Amino acid sequence: MDLTSKTVLALTVLIAVALFASTVLLWPRLADRTWRAVTGRIGLLLATQLTLFASVGLAVNNAFGFYASWADLFGQEHQTGVVVDHTTGPGGTDLKRQGVERTGLPHDNRRADVAGRLDKVLIRGEATGITSPAYVYLPPEYFQPRYAHRHFPAAVVLTGYPGTAEALYTKLHYPQTERRLVAKGRMQPTVLVMLRPTVAPPRDTECMDIPGGPQTETFFTKELRADIAAHYRTGTAARSWGVMGDSTGGYCALKMTMRHPEAYSTAAALSGYYKAPLDPTTGDLFAGNAQLQRENNLLWRQRHLPAPPVNLLVTTSKQGETNYADTMRFIQGTKAPTRISSIVLESGGHNFNTWRREIPAALAWLAGRLDT
Incomplete structure (x- = not known):
C-alpha cells in the first residue's frame, strides 16, 4: 500500500487504538516484577508510542505532501527529471x-x-x-x-x-x-x-x-x-x-x-x-x-x-x-x-x-x- 494511502493511515490509527486498549486491559496482569511482566509492559508502551507517532506522521505527511512514496521517505527514489x-x-x-x-x-x-x-x-x-x-x-x-x-x-x-x-x-x-x-x-x-x-x-x-x-x-x-x-x-x-x-x-x-x-x-x-x-x-x-x-x-x-x-x-x-x-x-x-x-x-x-x-x-x- 502507498505511503499516502488513506487505508494505511486508517490501519495505523486502528492499530494504535487497539494497542492502547490492550495496554489498559493487560496492565493489571503485567503488574508483577518478573522479567516477563516487565518486558510485556515495555513492549506494550513502545508499540503504542510507535504507532501513535506513525499515525501523526502519516496524517501530517498526507496534509502537506512531504513524501510521496515509501521509496521517497527512505531516500530510495532516484529517478531524475527530464526536461x-x-x-x-x-x-x-x-x-x-x-x-x-x-x-x-x-x-x-x-x-x-x-x-x-x-x-x-x-x-x-x-x-x-x-x-x-x-x-x-x-x-x-x-x-x-x-x-x-x-x-x-x-x-x-x-x-x-x-x-x-x-x-x-x-x-x-x-x-x-x-x-x-x-x-x-x-x-x-x-x-x-x-x-x-x-x-x-x-x-x-x-x-x-x-x-x-x-x-x-x-x-x-x-x-x-x-x-x-x-x-x-x-x-x-x-x-x-x-x-x-x-x-x-x-x-x-x-x-x-x-x-x-x-x-x-x-x-x-x-x-x-x-x-x-x-x-x-x-x-x-x-x-x-x-x-x-x-x-x-x-x-x-x-x-x-x-x-x-x-x-x-x-x-x-x-x-x-x-x-x-x-x-x-x-x-x-x-x-x-x-x-x-x-x-x-x-x-x-x-x-x-x-x-x-x-x-x-x-x-x-x-x-x-x-x-x-
Missing part, C-alpha cells in the same frame, strides 16, 4: 506535442581556478532599504586566464519560505551540480546568486512590492542585479539573467520573469505555485487592491495579459505534489511568444530529495537559455 519542451502558440500550448530531453565546495582547499569560489555577501538596495545576505558561486572558469575579460551569465537561486540560503549548497548542492554539468559539457559556466526570498523577515512577502510595506519585487528585479553586476563580471541585459527556486522561490521566479522580462529572460520553478497565499505569514499583501491581487495570479495573467517573450520551466509530479493540476493548466495556458518546458516526475513529494532529482536538468536548461 520536455512544449510547443506554444497564440492560443496556448498543445500538450500532445512534446519535445525531447536536453540533456564539497565551501571547504574545498584547491585554487579558485580549479574549484571555483563561494563568496558570502550582503546585497544592499538603496531605494528599498532592503539588505539581504547571499552566497555567490563563481565557477573555476571565472578565474582562468582565457576567461579574464569575459562576462558570465548569472542565475538567482531562491529557497522556499522561510528557508536558509546555506541549504542551497549544503542540501541542494547547486554549485556542486554546476561543476559536474560543466565538466560533462552539459552546461555553460554561470554565476549563481543564492539567497532566501525572505528578505524582510519574518514576513513572507511573496516577492512583491507591498503597498506601504517592503518593496521586495523592486529589490530582486533591479537592485540585486545592479549590485551583483557592479561587483562581479556578469552581463547586465535580461538575456544574461535567469532565476530559479523551489516552492515559494519557484512562484517568485515565474512571477518576476513574467512581470519583468526586462530583468529576467528565463525562470525555472521547482514545485512552484501560481498565486500568492494569504495567511498569517504574509499578512495583507494587496491592501485590499483586487487588481493587484489578480496581477500576481499567474494563471490570471496568462488569460488576460499579453504573453512576454521569456523562457519558463515548471516541475511537478503525478503523485505527491499538490500543484500537479495547476501546473498542467499553466502549461496549457502558456501562449507564444512565451516558451514553456516542464519536468513531470511519476512520484515525488515537496522536499529536498525531489528537488535534487530535478535540479541537474533544470539548471542545465536554464543556463542553456542565457547569453552574455
